[in-house]
Amino acid sequence: MKSFEDLEKHFGSLNPELVRSLTAIAEARGREEVFRHQTPSGLDVLREIAIIQSAEASNAIENIRAPRERIEALVTDKTTPQNRSEQEIAGYRYVLDQIHANGPDMPFEAPVVLQLHGYLSRFTGDSTSGRWKGLDNVVEEQHPDGTVVERFRPVSAQETPAAMDGLHAGFARAKGEDRHSHLLLTAAYILDFLVIHPFRDGNGRMARLLGLWLLYNGGCEVGRYISLEKLIEESKETYYEALAKSTVGWHEATHDLRPWTEYFLGIVLAAYAEFENRTTVVNGRGSKRALIVSFIRSSLSDEFAVSQVRDAAPGVSAAYISKVLGELKDAGAIAPLGRGRGARWRRLRRDIS
Template identity: 35%
Template sequence: MREPQITVGPDLVKLIAEIDEFKGRWEALKTLAPDRLNALRKVATIESIGSSTRIEGAKLTDAEVEDLLSQALSIKSFKTRDEQEVAGYAEAMDLVFEAFEDMRLTENHIRQLHQNLLRHSPKDERHRGSYKTLSNNVVAFDADGREIGVVFETTAPFDTPREMEALVAWARKAIDEEALHPLLVIAVFVVTFLAIHPFQDGNGRLSRVLTTLLLLRAGYAYVPYASLERVIEENKDFYYKALRRTQTTLKGDAPDWQPWVGFFLRCLKKQKDALAARLERERIEAAGDADLPDLSLQVLKALGSGKRLTIAQLADITQANRNTLKVRLRDLVQAGRIRQHGKARATWYSASV
C-alpha cells in the first residue's frame, strides 16, 4: 500500500484539535455516578447496534434491539436475519469493549471479530472469519429488486489476502511510528478496508466495529458512551457519497482522501458534541434532584445501571404506597427522567439518558 498523501487544511486541523481537546478532558468530564455512567453506556451501545445494522438494511428499532438483547441469554437461536445481525453485532462490540487493550490490529483479530459478527447466521457459516472467494462488487438495484449496475468494483478475491496484509501492515506501522495523526490513520484504514471489501458479507458492520476498536486503542476512552453509528445513520446519504468519492480515486496516482476524511472527522465531532450535551443535561438534572421528593430519588436510584422494573418491583424496593408511587412515576415520566414501556399490567420503566 502506498503512503497516503493527505493535505490537512485549517478546517480539518480545527476538527482534530477539538476532538482531541474533548479526549483530554474526558477524565474530568465523567463525574457522573457509576450507575448513571453505566446507563449512558448501555443506551449508547443499543443505539450503536441498532443504527449499524439498520445502515445495512435491518429494520429493528432501538426499543426492539433492547428487548431482544434483554432476552438473548434465554434465546437458543435467532430466527430472523435482523435478529441474527443484532445479536452478532452486540457480541462483537462486547468483545471490543472488554479486550481492546489486548487486541492489536492484526488480520487474525479482524477475522475473529468477523466470526463474532456472523456467529448467529447459519447462512454465513461457511465463510465467517474467512476472506471472500466470490466477487462482491457494490451494485445498485431498481425498485423491483433487479440489479441495474455496479456502483463500485471491490478488490478481486484473488488479490484480497495480499491487499489486506498490506493495509494492516501500513496501519500498524503508521500507528507505531506516529507517522500520521491516529484519527487520519483510522480514516484511511476504514475507507480502504471498505474498498477491498474483504469478506463475503458483513464488511460495513465490521468496519464500524473496527473503528471503535481503533479509537479505543488510540485513547479515545469516551467512545463507548456516545454512538458514532447513530451519527452515521443520521447522515447515511453523505456517508455513502463520501465513501464513493474517495474510493473511486484509490487506484489512481493521486487518491483524493479529503471527502472521506472530512466526513469521518465531522461525524466524530458530532459524536463528542452529543456526549457533551448529555453530560450537561445529567449535571443539570443532578443539581435539580435536591428538590425531588425522597420517593422519586429512590425510583431513580432503583432504575440506575440500565435496569427495567415494573410497578410491583418498584413497590417492593421502595416499600411505598402504590398510589403514591404511581404519582411519582407519572411525574418522572413527564419530566423526561424515566421512560414508560408497555401498557396496563405489562408496563415497566427504565431510566432516560
C-alpha cells in the same frame, strides 16, 4: 493498502477544516477524561444506551431490523435470537462486547479481524464467516427509479488476503513512524477496508466495528458512551456520498481521502458534542429519570408519544417510563391525550424536574 502508499499526499498538508476538527476533538477528549474521572457513576446509563443504539443502527444501515423491545432484550442477553435479523443483531452485539472488553489487549492484525468476523456470524451458522471472500463481489446501489449502478469496484477475491496483509502492515508502519494523527490513520484504514471489501457479507458492519476498535486504541473513548453508528445512520446519505468521492481512483492510488476524512472526523466531533450534552443531564443517581425529563423539557413540540420517549431513553423499561410519566402528570407538568399504546401526551410547562 492504497491510502498508506503515500500518506504525505493525503495528510502532509492539512486543510483548515481538518485542522479545526482535530483540534476540537483533542479539546473534547480532555473534557471527556475529566468527566470520566470525576463522575464515573454517571456513565453507566450512557454505556447501556450506546450499546443498544449501536447494535440497532449499524444493522439498520444494512436494512437489518427488529423491534426495539427485541433489540433491547438481545443486547442485554435476556432472550435468544428468533430469526435471521435477530441473529445478525446478536452477533454484532457480541463483537461489540469483545471490543469493549478486550480491545486494548487484542493485536490489531488481519487474523484477529478474521476472528471477529467469525463472531459476527456466530448465531447465523454462515459457513463463510471468519474467512476472506472466495468470490469477487460488486458494491451496487439501487436508485428510486429501479436502476442499479456500481458504487465502487472492490479488490478481487484472489488479491484480498495480500491486500489485507498490506493494509495492516501499512497501518502498523504509519503508527510506528508517528508522523500523522491516529484519527487520520483510522479514517484511512476504514476507507481502504471498505474498498477491499474482504468478506462475502458484513463488510459495512465490520468497518464500523473496526473503526471503533481503532478509536479506542488511540485513546478516543467517546464511542463507549455515544453511538457512532447511530450518528452515521442519521447521516447515511452523506456517509455514502463521502465514501463515493474518496473511492474514485483508489485502485490507481490517485484517490482523495479528504471528503471521507472530513466526514469521519465530523462524526467523532458530533459524538463528543452529544456526550457533553448528555453528561449535563445524566449525572449519578436518577440518571434514567433525567433522560426522560430532559427529552420532555427540550422537545420542540408540546405534544409527544411514548415511542419518542423510548427512542430518547433506550434501555429504560416501559414500566419505568410509565411510572415517570405518571409522576409528572400528578405534578401537573404533563397531561395524557387519549389512552392505550398509541396515546400521546401534552407538555403543560417547561420547568420540569
